[in-house]
Amino acid sequence: MNLHLNKSTIHKASTIQITGSKSESNRLLLLQALYPEIKITNVSNSDDSVLMSKALASRDNIIDIHHAGTAMRFLTAYFSTQDGRDIELTGSKRMKERPIAILVDALNQLGADISYKENQGFPPLLIKGKKLTKNKVTLKANVSSQYISALLLIAPKLENGIELTLDGEITSVPYIKMTLSLLEEIGVKTKFEGNLITIAPKKQSEVNAQQLTVESDWSSASYFYSIAAMSAIGTSITLSSYKQNSLQGDSALATIYKSFGVTTTFKDNSVTLQKVEEVTLDTQINFDLKNAPDIAQTISVTAFGLGLECHLTGLHTLKIKETDRLVALKTEIEKLGGQVAITDNSLTLKKVTNRQQNITIATYNDHRMAMAFAPLALKVPIIIEDSKVVSKSYPTFWDDLAALGFIFSV
Numbered sequence: 001m002n003l004h005l006n007k008s009t010i011h012k013a014s015t016i017q018i019t020g021s022k023s024e025s026n027r028l029l030l031l032q033a034l035y036p037e038i039k040i041t042n043v044s045n046s047d048d049s050v051l052m053s054k055a056l057a058s059r060d061n062i063i064d065i066h067h068a069g070t071a072m073r074f075l076t077a078y079f080s081t082q083d084g085r086d087i088e089l090t091g092s093k094r095m096k097e098r099p100i101a102i103l104v105d106a107l108n109q110l111g112a113d114i115s116y117k118e119n120q121g122f123p124p125l126l127i128k129g130k131k132l133t134k135n136k137v138t139l140k141a142n143v144s145s146q147y148i149s150a151l152l153l154i155a156p157k158l159e160n161g162i163e164l165t166l167d168g169e170i171t172s173v174p175y176i177k178m179t180l181s182l183l184e185e186i187g188v189k190t191k192f193e194g195n196l197i198t199i200a201p202k203k204q205s206e207v208n209a210q211q212l213t214v215e216s217d218w219s220s221a222s223y224f225y226s227i228a229a230m231s232a233i234g235t236s237i238t239l240s241s242y243k244q245n246s247l248q249g250d251s252a253l254a255t256i257y258k259s260f261g262v263t264t265t266f267k268d269n270s271v272t273l274q275k276v277e278e279v280t281l282d283t284q285i286n287f288d289l290k291n292a293p294d295i296a297q298t299i300s301v302t303a304f305g306l307g308l309e310c311h312l313t314g315l316h317t318l319k320i321k322e323t324d325r326l327v328a329l330k331t332e333i334e335k336l337g338g339q340v341a342i343t344d345n346s347l348t349l350k351k352v353t354n355r356q357q358n359i360t361i362a363t364y365n366d367h368r369m370a371m372a373f374a375p376l377a378l379k380v381p382i383i384i385e386d387s388k389v390v391s392k393s394y395p396t397f398w399d400d401l402a403a404l405g406f407i408f409s410v
């Protein structure tokens with residue numbers, strides 16, 4: 001369904017409650033399956049977390065996790081340890097193009113029995129669950145941190161825990177640290193020194209009843225930073241429930257958006273974004289996003305909306321996400337009149353102040369394409385193709401935009 005966004009102006013002050021982080025939720029759901037005494041509050045209502053939860057509860061032999069990358073990777077590890085269960089783990093057409101060999105090889109090195117049903121190195125997987133007996137493994141760390149988190153999450157349930165050696169430059173490090181922090185929170189001992197991670201074993205009976213609260217999703221907050229940046233001075237948006245010491249790397253937004261004239265204030269459980277100054281057209285936006293790849297689309301579009309030059313690096317993981325996000329960004333920004341150059345790991349946007357009106361933005365089954373481009377309606381009317389795609393991480397996104405004052409029709 002195409003959504004037509006009119007040129008909009010938002011209210012001076014708004015408050016939005018954002019659902020739980022999908023990254024934290026999907027980790028805690030897996031830990032809860034391993035240690036049922038854990039209770040979770042503010043779980044994400046995203047499709048990816050609903051799929052994760054259903055997959056863990058399912059007794060079927062075929063499990064389809066659609067577009068959910070973390071669910072695919074985390075469940076591969078989980079089912080490989082479920083002695084006596086044979087599972088076919090599959091996903092969407094795009095999921096069948098997202099590589100998984102690094103994780104499968106690592107699990108098989110630990111003693112798992114995982115093979116490929118269609119193409120070598122890609123889902124669907126045939127997983128024969130069994131007890132994994134080994135505990136030392138080496139894995140290439142520069143492709144996706146999700147492979148690493150998947151191993152770490154099951155590690156405390158292995159007889160001898162894990163000694164994981166990371167090979168090469170480590171990408172998306174905050175997501176690895178998030179996994180380790182959540183393990184620590186339930187009482188698992190972890191160590192991350194240099195390129196070695198060790199996790200001590202922990203029996204089910206050793207984890208006490210406890211309640212863990214998921215912080216709201218910082219990647220979802222990024223769209224409100226973009227909206228604030230493109231709004232009039234004095235506009236403020238309050239989001240909850242957030243904390244200053246976040247486990248989520250995307251909380252770097254608070255620093256990054258200073259470059260766009262947006263300040264961040266933490267109070268109680270909320271964060272207030274305020275547009276405090278106009279940025280001048282000679283401002284250059286330069287960031288390395290290897291620690292926060294999911295906000296690359298938001299930042300690129302904010303820079304384009306404000307007519308700023310922008311150079312983003314550390315984007316090597318973008319081409320294996322929901323779509324090739326580098327190509328998608330270039331194609332769609334250029335439809336709007338922008339000039340974009342991409343390499344395998346970077347994006348450069350030229351300073352262009354004219355924007356085409358009523359352009360239809362293709363979203364390529366990628367929630368973040370829809371959400372990143374929507375704020376441009378503060379500058380020009382725009383059409384977002386397949387607007388329902390947002391439910392992958394943020395099902396109420398359009399309701400929340402309407403509450404801010406955005407005007408749209410189907």
Ligand SMILES: O=C(O)C1=C[C@@H](OP(=O)(O)O)[C@@H](O)[C@H](O)C1
Nearest residue numbers: 023070144145146172175294317
């Ligand atoms: O572990 C996680 O929850 C995630 C890790 C990141 O993936 P990569 O490590 O593949 O960059 C990120 O892009 C994804 O949205 C969520």
Ligand SMILES: C=C(OP(=O)(O)O)C(=O)O
Nearest residue numbers: 067068069070294321322
């Ligand atoms: C990359 C993402 O998700 P996943 O890899 O879990 O599909 C995302 O939400 O931006």
